[in-house]
Amino acid sequence: MHSRSTSVRNARRQAVAGTTPSAVRALARLCGIGIAAAVAVGLTPAVAEATPRPSDTQISQAQAAADRVQAEIGRLSGQLAAAQDALDGARARSLIALDEYQATEAAYVVAQREAEAAAAAAAQAAADLEVARAQLVAFARRSYMQGSTYSGAAALITAADPGELVQRAALLEAAGSHRSDVVGVVAVLQVQAAEADEVARAGVEQVADLKEHAEATLVVAQAAEVEARREAASLDARQAELETQLATQQAELQSLVGEQAAADRAAQVTPVTVAPKPVAARPAPSGNQTPAGAGNASAAQTAIAAAAAYKGTPYAWGGGGTNGPGWGWGVDEGVHGFDCSGLTQYAYAEAGISIPRNSRAQYSALPKVSSSDLRPGDLVFWATDTSDADTIHHVAIWLGNDRILEAPQSGSVVKESAMRWRGYIGAGRPTA
Structure with a gap:
């Protein structure tokens, strides 16, 4: 055995x-x-x-379960994407409203200065008119006392001798010429005073209208920013909830089909879409249509360094400008920092270059740059409608290598970021 x-x-x-x-x-x-x-x-x-x-039945059931989980992942991912799009839209509306307020406020300041100048000119014209009128009255009084207001014939007839006759004739001629000059000056000054007064009145009305419009746009902008922040808070809460659900569904999918297969399926459900850089795209038309020249690289680097020195500084809604960081407005009252266009205005002020305060005005004022010709220091702009410069809502400083320096949004800080081509409308060169 x-x-x-x-x-x-x-x-x-x-x-x-x-x-x-x-x-x-x-x-x-x-x-x-x-x-x-x-x-x-x-x-x-x-x-x-x-x-x-x-068995075939077991395989079929497992596949059906995996498909259900994948569909749920797609649904949850879609909800997150929709919430993010809603937030992006709310932020854009807020920033466009802020830009509108800043533009209106700038126009109000200019109108106020012009109204003050017009009022001063009207006061001076009125004073000049009073002086001329006094001179006219004085001339009339002297003429009467000297007898030169008599009719020419009477003055000549009453002359005692030929010598006096010649003398009176000369005086009458001179008096008539002088009287015409004095009356002409008064008439001109009356017209000038009336015109100056009308300009002053119109200026006051314009200032009042702009002030009212500025106050109204500020209310709209603040409401839009409050809404954007509410959307952000809602998204944060919803995102946390959905990400927990996503993690659970992804773990279940992984247990059904394996780690690599689950990752492949998830990539199919939520593909990463990155807007490509536009090739030699011309900036949307607005204001200054002059193509930018080479510019001044040294001044551009000065601007970049000035902005970079404030990395980490809080974003302040409406804050900052030529003189550096400033206090935010409305919802950011008490926050000391920069908004996007406040940062760019400050950066170029440090380089000795004056640009407007708000992003739409900056884009309109600057010579335009093709996307294929971007250089460090250029200002890049974003809009909700890339064919309409009136929808511009953000500006940043181009650093090169698809990097930008920006004051991005509420709750963030001045920082360096990757370039975002989605919503890019064009660029301008302050040093050109």
């Missing part, structure tokens, strides 16, 4: 020893497939040895 068992074992060893390497690999593949299939339906390798291959 012992001899027979030994013979059987030897025969088995010979059979295995005679197995070719390719046969071994094929066997290993079959084993691997069996184990993978077992894992797909939630079985352990130990159970897989007892169940070499799951």
Whole structure:
């Protein structure tokens, strides 16, 4: 008996020893497939040895479950994307409203200065008119006392002798000429005073209208910013909730199809879409249509360094400008820092270059730059409608290598970021 068992074992060893390497690999593949299939339906390798291959029904059920999980991941990802789009829209509306307020406020300041100048001119014209009128009255009084207001014939007839006659004739001629000059000056000054007064009145009315409009746009801008911040808070809460759900669904999907397959499926559900850089795109038309020249690289670097010195400074809604960081307005009252256009205005003020305060005005004022010709220091702009410069809502400083320096949004700080081509409308060169 012992001899027979030994013979059987030897025969088995010979059979295995005679197995070719390719046969071994094929066997290993079959084993691997069996184990993978077992894992797909939630079985352990130990159970897989007892169940070499799951049934078609089990495979079908596992696939259906994976598809359901994948669909749920897609739904949750879609909700996150929609919430983010809503937030981006709210922020853009807020910034456009802020830009409108800043433009209106700037126009109000200019109108106020012009109205003050017009009022001063009107006061001076009125004073000049009073002086001329006094001179006219004085001339009339002297003429009467000297008898030169008599009719020419009477003055000549009453002359005592030919010498007096000649003298009176000369006086009458001179008096008539002088009287015409005095009356002419008064008439001109009356017209000038009336015109100056009308300009002054119109200026006061314009100032009042602009002030009212500025106050109204500030209310709209503040409401838009409050809404944007409410959307941001809502998104933060919703994002946390959805990301927890996503993690649960992704773990379930991974348990059904494996780690790599789950990752592949997730990539199909939520593909990463990055807007490509526009090739030689011309900036949208607005204001200054002059193509930018080479500019001044040294001044551009000065501006970049000035802005970079404030990295980490808080974003302040409406804050900052030529003189550096400033206090925010409305919802950011008490926050000392920069908004996007306040930062760019300050940076170029440090380089000795004056640009407007708000982003739309900056874009309108600057010579334009093609996307293929961007240089460090250029200002890049974003809009909700890339064909309409009136929808510009953000500006940053181009650093090169697809990097920008910006004051991005509420809750953030001045920082360096990757360039975003989605919503890019064009660029301008302050140093050109």
